[in-house]
Amino acid sequence: MPHFTLPILPAGPVMDAWVGVSEARRVTLVSLNQPVPNPVQIRALVDTGASSSCVDPSVMTTLALTPRGQVQMSTPSTGTTPHTADQYDVSIFIPCGTNPPLVRRTVGVACVELVASQGFHALIGRDILRSCLLTYNGATGFFTLAY
């Protein structure tokens, strides 16, 4: 399996990633002779406490996306009653040096505001991790993601 190993930062297992329009949207934009927005480079946190992946609304705005769905979300901020979050179709690309990147060409992500001061704009949740092997080695201070 391709994999990468990175240091665990104070914010946790954080890495560079690119978020772009989904493959289905990209094909449509090309067929309509419309420009395809460049993918947005972000910092993403691997978060096993997130059942689905999430992206900050600033990224959706940059990509000129409109929601394609809604999901109910429970967070410490919402209390006991789930709140509604818009869902967007995006692509996610995580580079891995000379190895094949981790790519999800069309994935639904929830739109949530992530505090910029935390140092990341996306959570890589268990929907993506379910096809990965995550090793968190706190003793050495590194994590490995194989996919």
Add this chain to the structure above:
Amino acid sequence: MTSTSGAKMALEKELATYKSKLPELKENNEGKFVLIHGEEVVGVYDSYEDAMKIGYDRFKLETFLVKKIEAVEQAQFITRHVNPCSTT
């Protein structure tokens, strides 16, 4: 909160259609993905990707909804402080 949609409540009609059609949809399609355009249930698909591809093929950049069919919608859980964003 940052607005992420130029058209507020863009999916209002599609979500209403989903709600009204859910009793039929859930019969044999639990866990699959429905594609809805306006008041039309276009189809049910095994994967999110398939539903999205058909949606863009047929409706291009128009509004359409892709939603997982669940008799009782399961909330997504995030264990850190974040604010879900919605235009509706």
